Amino acid sequence: MVKVPLTTDASYLIRQLPAPTAFIDTNYNIIQTSDKWTSIFNENEDYASSKSLFAVFPNLSNKWKLVLNNCFKGNPQPMGIHQTIDSNGKEIWFEWVNTPWYDTHENIIGAIIQLSNITEAVNNELELNKKNLFLQQQAEITKIGRWEFNIADNQLYWCSTTKAIHGVSKDFEPNIESALFYYKEGHSRNTISMALYEAQNNGKSWSNVKLQIVTANGKTKWVMAGGKPIFNKGAIVGLIGTFQDIHEQVIADIKTIDNEKLLRTLIDNLPVNVYVKDTESKKVLANKAECEYLGVNDPKDILGKTDFELYAYEAAVKSRKEDVMVMKTLRPVIGKETVKKTLDGKETSFLSSKIPLLNSKGIAYGIVGISLDITTLKEKEKELRNIINIASVQNKKLLNFAHIVSHNLRSHSANFSMLLGFLESEKDEDEKKNIVDMLSKASNNLLETLDNLNQVVSINTNTNIAVKKINLYDKVTEACQNLSALISNSSCEIENNIPVNFILKSVPAYLDSILTNFISNAVKYRHPDRKSHVILDVEKKGGYSILTIKDNGLGIDLEKYGDKLFGMYKTFHNHKDARGIGLYLTKNQIDAMSGKVEVSSVVEQGTEFKIFFNEKN
């Protein structure tokens, strides 16, 4: 219970005042307080009558003293806001007002101080300030400005960031008409006008609209605008929105898109296959050439697929191994010749490179592959090599032929000069006649040699010899008829296993010569101890008609004579008719028709010739 010097009634009244109230005397001593005051400061009963105001509020300023002094003189002034700590240690804010305290004689005997707790208001204000500051900072950092439009008084507010984006000074005062005018004429201005209209009339908000403005200093800028209506009791009272400078971003985006387009155009139009694979060797990028090679129109059809889904198994295993190696060692494979086989069995030669793709930590996250299709090049190379081979074989043949010609002519001319030398000094008539006989023999030999050489030359020079379709069976029968004397004299059996209607391609005269030579050789070199048996067969294989002529004759030691078998003037058997020209000529004829001849033989058992007639002729 509070003890007061006043009447009990008055004291009781004061205690019940709803606001925290204190009565002080002119010595700043607290005389009487309301219960509210007491409950806030939790004063005990003793202090109330004795405590000076400044003892209760030790941190009260001198300003207070002045204000209270003035109050004692009858000039009350507001004392302002004060912060203090309540009995629970909580921060509280008060607004102080004072009035002079008059006694019944209208003398000032002190002052009445009344507090109103404004803690909440202060806190709200602080919070608002904080929020404003925060918004401002956010606006500065993110370059997102704010704006507000009040419909009732047609007022437009721009925050400093919004102003900065527009390129106007801080004290610029915008209005809705000029604001619209900053938008670039055409699409941008039309869009924002529509958005404003829709917001004001239909309550629709807009966001993330990319538009262009022309700033106060004439610069065209990309901005992102958003806005929404504000309602009060169901009616639209205004609009608020954001305004963001996204110029650099848009320009960067445009640049990025341009760069991407450039890269894509480059990649797609390079005459090489380009792809990117991830660590699992799944394709994540493929250019047009790669798509075409894999037989798809859309890269989507191969993206995400591994080599095992695109190539033949073996090729895929090899490729995957290589990918892993490149990603593991980080060492690229450059310009390696590889042959790839797709699932449909198509084989392609590539000059391929694989380069590891590294992330910021230097670890590979995939590979870039670049492959140049060199299939046609390889084919050309093969062709060229073939031509070189043919040329070198031809060259060898020519040189060999030159030596043969030189040797043969020289040996005959040496004989002539020797015989003529004898003739000059010979006295004996019989011997002279003998020498002249020799001379005529030498002359015949020379003529025969020239004839042989002539045949060889004509085979090798007639490159455009007419190849015709010939019935082989008929030709064999014909050749056997021509050789009938030889065959019947040797009581030899010829077995013609060639189908009656078998057709092969050959120069007719060459075929005659080939058949005659091989058949007569087979008969000539028969084994003296057994009946001669010659078998002729034919088959089509690998682009050739292959004629097989097999005998059971003497056979040839191929290890000894193999390389000389088709040489000129080479004979291997002591046979009176052997001239060493037949096989040489036939070999030339077969070569001239792009054919070949193979021989296998066992001495004392027999020989088998396989003559390949080229079907492409």
Next chain:
Amino acid sequence: MKKISDITIIDDDAITVFGLRKLISSSVDCTSIESYDNGKIALDAMTDFHDNGKQIPQIIFLDINMPIMDGWEFLEAFIKIPIQDKIRINIVTSSIDPFDLNQYEKYKNKSHHLITFNQKPIDRNKITEITKVA
């Protein structure tokens, strides 16, 4: 001039054999001149002489291009026969093939026999020169 016992000609060309015989008999003093149609017949004869202790001809005229067994094949086999005497082997050829010259170089150093390489035609002077005993 020292008398030469036996001269052998190995050549398949009858005219050359005739010529060589004529040249040799008119310019060299020798007991006999034998001739063989190819290397094989000649080699068989030489082997036979050696096996039966008969005299191997002191001088051999050897053609290169011959059927069955050519001059080089004959030479290869001949130098393997263990003949103590130094035999003179005159290669007589019309070949200008470098292969043949290479072969000659090879055999010249491979054997203790005297081997010479002679281009046709052979005249009387040449014959005198190359029929001296090795």
